[in-house]
Amino acid sequence: MTRKGRQVHKGCKNNGEDTPLSARKKSPPPKTDRRSAILDAAEAEFSAHGFDGVTLRTIAKNAGVDLALPHYYFGSKEQLFVAVFDRRAKVLNDWRETALIDAIAEARPAAPTVEAIVRAYLEPLLKGPHLSEPGWKSYYALVAYVNNTPGWGGRLMAEHFDPLIRKFLDALRLAIPGIDEKDLYWGYHCFSGALTLALAQTGRIDKLSGGFVRSEDLAEACERMVPFITAGFEAAQRAAPAPRARATKPARVKSSAH
Amino acid sequence: MTRKGRQVHKGCKNNGEDTPLSARKKSPPPKTDRRSAILDAAEAEFSAHGFDGVTLRTIAKNAGVDLALPHYYFGSKEQLFVAVFDRRAKVLNDWRETALIDAIAEARPAAPTVEAIVRAYLEPLLKGPHLSEPGWKSYYALVAYVNNTPGWGGRLMAEHFDPLIRKFLDALRLAIPGIDEKDLYWGYHCFSGALTLALAQTGRIDKLSGGFVRSEDLAEACERMVPFITAGFEAAQRAAPAPRARATKPARVKSSAH
DNA sequence: GTCCCGTTTCAACATCTGTTGAAATCTAAG
């Protein structure tokens, strides 16, 4: 990932996604959809070897297409990577946002519990039938890779996920009234780190436990993580002043401002 | 990191480290120690761009040495990476092992508290004067990178850190009697994930919090993480059956066997 | 048929990559 300016990509009229339905009649999807074949192959390769560890030639070969096709559809290796990252990020954000909204609706008029919020953050990712599709597991490893990549990785993550994360933080502020703001952010840091490592599926604790724990079992990971993370946040609650009458310097909670 | 067999490296008589003191008289360290200059430059580059994102030419240039010198001293790019990883891992393990021993000694004859164990795990890394040296911060990012790299990354981490981690798990088993083994391992998973993300120093929560939280402040990270992680482990204790008389199926705790 | 246009192929480019062997240089001992 170099930092050179984005060059414009002229070829490829059928973007597959953001084409307005007007011009959609012409050029129906070819029988063998090369475009998503490239995305699939790139997803698998990038998640396994990182951006620099991957060759467009192997991506093209694994996708069963010509070497020039990735450039035709995506313009450059860099833009291909971003396209891979984009594709499922939107789906993920939708799932998690509705999970959060549901948790809030179920608890109304009270604030949802910390555990309900933590569940809404984790379960859409770690539970569900989509996990049988290997593409999703590859994508999770890719997210972990990006999240641990300084520089452009952090930028990519922030663009795609920070808006939703802020909504979760807002929910946590209501669930843990009076929580210190730094505890909130550092708590989220621990939360995010634990999730990221789970998504990476590196098999570390498998080996550490001699095969007793299987890190590919994401549903199990979810069930074990929820009480751990919940307890962590609630410890910050216990440390905070009780939110009865505003006693000594009550940390004002205003949606999301500092 | 390819998976080809290791070729033997013949050149370079002065390894600097594991040379027995007998043959140490000849060839004293040159005034400008090129060997560690290469290690320093490689550490900075690898931690910023990963194994494949780095060129031996830039490493050599940043170290101020000839391109052929890395091969002369380390044999290959792969072995250079391992040498970088090795160098500070041993130091780190020493610090953490004595911290754990101290925690056990201070609590004797009782078992140390969960918090004391968590502190012994974190503080040698996140507190101390060594953090002013930029090499250490680079190295931490490198550890995070390796820990999130599937395949050879997991193998490297396990070789270097698993023996010590097992000692910490043993201590936690004593501090949380009757803890479910899966809770223990998944708890450590959360712990390790939180630490790894802190070591990566990607600045994610800096941006997320609008600059309110500074992720480079590792001492602050330590203070915020300790109560969070401690509470997570203690939640597993609360869930475990009280360790009075061995009641229903007491999860036998035998040092570290499965 | 012809024409148009999105798609696909092919071959090549310029550059960069890790690695190597031989020559040159340095250092200390005899």
Added chain:
DNA sequence: CTTAGATTTCAACAGATGTTGAAACGGGAC
């Protein structure tokens, strides 16, 4: 001095890499 051995430089190899332009293909519209 000479000599031996460790260190450093130089130049090159063999192959891989992202990217590109031109040509060929394909299927509807007319």
